[in-house]
Amino acid sequence: MNDFINELQLKIERLENEINFKNGLISILSHDSKELFGNFLWLIEELEQKTISEEDFFKLLPQVKRDAQKNLQTIQDSVAWLKTQYGEFKIKxxxxxxxxxxxxxxxxxxxxxxxxxxxxxxxxxxxxxxxxxxxxxxxxxxxxxxxxxxxxxxxxxxxxxxxxxxxxxxxxxxxxxxxxxxxxxxxxxxxxxxxxxxxxxxxxxxxxxxxxxxxxxxxxxxxxxxxxxxxxxxxxxxxxxxxx
CATH class of the missing domain: 3.30.565.10 (Histidine kinase-like ATPase, C-terminal domain)
Known part of the structure; x- marks a missing residue:
């Protein structure tokens, strides 16, 4: 009986960890994407309305590039993980x-x-x-x-x-x-x-x-x-x- 309870507790813990992981993943993807595209759209609008100079616009581009690289890495990491969760993926x-x-x-x-x-x-x-x-x-x-x-x-x-x-x-x-x-x-x-x-x-x-x-x-x-x-x-x- 104790073995059954211990095994059940381990399964519950694994499921909780998996749910937390998935929720965290969705949260990161959602937050980072909104932040990146929001900042990029804001910059373009500011440039179009001439409330920011072209010089200042180009000064901010390196930061936009770093944010884009971070987002791309997040997506690549997510895809790598998803491949292990669906389909016929097996450890070899x-x-x-x-x-x-x-x-x-x-x-x-x-x-x-x-x-x-x-x-x-x-x-x-x-x-x-x-x-x-x-x-x-x-x-x-x-x-x-x-x-x-x-x-x-x-x-x-x-x-x-x-x-x-x-x-x-x-x-x-x-x-x-x-x-x-x-x-x-x-x-x-x-x-x-x-x-x-x-x-x-x-x-x-x-x-x-x-x-x-x-x-x-x-x-x-x-x-x-x-x-x-x-x-x-x-x-x-x-x-x-x-x-x-």
Whole structure:
């Protein structure tokens, strides 16, 4: 009887988390879209009515561009999540070499790393293999690594570290950036946390980590975030080791 109650409670908790996630997603999409298009329409109307000069109009365009980029990222994140919720989507675990993931991130983010003159290093056994869904895992690493760059200052280092523990692999992305204040860390996956700008003014929607946690659950893994304000952040993924 107790087992049945515990299982029921877990199902209720999962459903509540899913409902909260969907409601938060709708709220973000609705709010951000209204804000972006509202600001853009206001700017055009002001220009048409000549209540703002062309010079001031063009000065405001970089901010409009940043807002548009943030909205586009929100939509892309939402689409990625929706693909896992509908249709015939199934997890497809394959053998993945951790070093291949390092090179994937190194190549994809070469321009952003160069912009801040950030060095990216690998720590650990280069021959470690994991069993995971490549699509979801690459998405998760994308979001974590992008945040590591966003909140790092120029000339700082970022590491991809791998540690093996029996049948588990701990994959960590470590930065020495701005870190997260302790009072915000406990609510990192909720919709109550404020949105912080990156060290170069990069803007986000605060959605990525929520989807990351959802994807890690789909992969039957775990995520841990350890962070200290002004000292940096370590995001660790606990994944299944590939066993021949």
């Amino acid at each position: 675990p394959v053998k993945i070499m951790v070093m291949d993931l390092f090179h994937y991130l190194e190549e994809k983010y070469a321009a952003k790393l160069k912009e801040k003159n950030i060095k990216f290093y690998f720590k650990g056994d280069q021959n470690v293999l994991i069993a995971s869904d490549r699509l979801l895992l690459e998405y998760v690493l994308d979001k974590i690594f992008n945040n590591a760059i966003k909140y790092s200052f120029p000339d700082q280092d970022i590491y991809l570290q791998v540690i093996t523990e029996s049948d588990e692999v701990v994959l960590s992305i470590i930065d020495s950036g701005t870190g997260i204040n302790e009072k915000y860390l406990s609510a990192i996956y909720s919709y109550d946390n404020p949105i912080f700008l990156g060290t170069a003014g990069e803007k986000g929607a605060g959605l990525s980590l929520k989807i990351v946690k959802n994807f890690i659950s789909l992969l039957h893994g775990n995520i841990q975030i350890i962070s200290t304000e002004n000292k940096g952040t370590t995001v660790s993924l606990f994944l299944h080791k590939f066993i021949e």
